[in-house]
Amino acid sequence: MMRGASPAYAPDQLTRTWQSASILMDYPGDELFGRLDLLSEVAASLPASLGSGLQSTIEHLRGQSLWDSRSDYVDTFDNRRRGCLFLTYFSNGETRKRxxxxxxxxxxxxxxxxxxxxDQLPDHLCVVLEFAATTDQRAGVKIIVDNRAGLELLRLHLVEIxxxxxxxxxSVCATLPALKGKDHEAVERLIAQGPEVEEVGLNPYGMPDLAPMPGGT
Incomplete structure (x- = not known):
């Protein structure tokens, strides 16, 4: 088993989980709803610890219109800083380091x-998951684990709302080892302080525009 991935799962199970999550967590396109049956079959082929979370998202998407899914998506990921899907934002903030x-x-x-x-930034979660699933599992999971605190903050945000x-x-988090002490500390720091902010010289790095966190979210 590659370093950084949970030893409980085989490489093909990781591939199916990461690729499914990459599709489901991307902006809902016209083709998404035509793929839900296939994604459901994939989820059913996985251990429950991986497949049940994917199925939950699939069933929710089945139950609403494409328009509503897009509206919910923008509100969840584009209008809230804790919902940011760009992983290095959490570890580097709006600074040159990013x-x-x-x-x-x-x-x-x-x-x-x-x-x-x-139009793709390399640290977008869906891009990283697709890379890990289809190109290089070892390198992909390292990117994910290196940004684990941000991923956990995103998970907590999604649970909260x-x-x-x-x-x-x-399901993605289930493919990773349990959080360690330093990861917990990093998450607590992000919750308390938020990512770093630097106001000058950010445009060349393709920083996404993020709205303020309403009510601290």
Missing amino acids: GLALLRIKQVYTKAGLVLTD DSPWRGALE
Whole structure:
């Protein structure tokens, strides 16, 4: 088993979980609803500890319109800082350091032969999950684990607001080892202080515009 992934699961189970979660946690496109039956079959083929969370998200998406799914998605991930899907934002905040973190991840992709399109940032959770699932599991899971505190803060946010995407992310977290002491400390620090902020020189790094956290969310 690769370092950084839970020893409880086989590589093919990790692949199916990460790729399914990558599809489910991306912005709902027209093609998503046509893929829900297949995703449900994949989820059913996994151990319950991985598949049940995916199924929960799938069933919620089945029960609402594409328009409502898109509206909920924007409110969950685009309008709240704790819902940010860009992993290095949590560890580096709105600072120049994030540009270096993005560059390092992009170099990992380039080494593995993956070329991103111009509209993709390398630290978007769905991009990282897709990379881990289809290109390089070992390198992909390292990116995830290196940003584990941010991933946990995102999970807590989704639990707090009872998000339909909570299940998919909990399935991803189930593929990882339990949080260690330093990870807990990092999460507590993020909750108390939030990511770092630096007001100058951020545009070249493709920083996403994030709305303030209403009510601290």
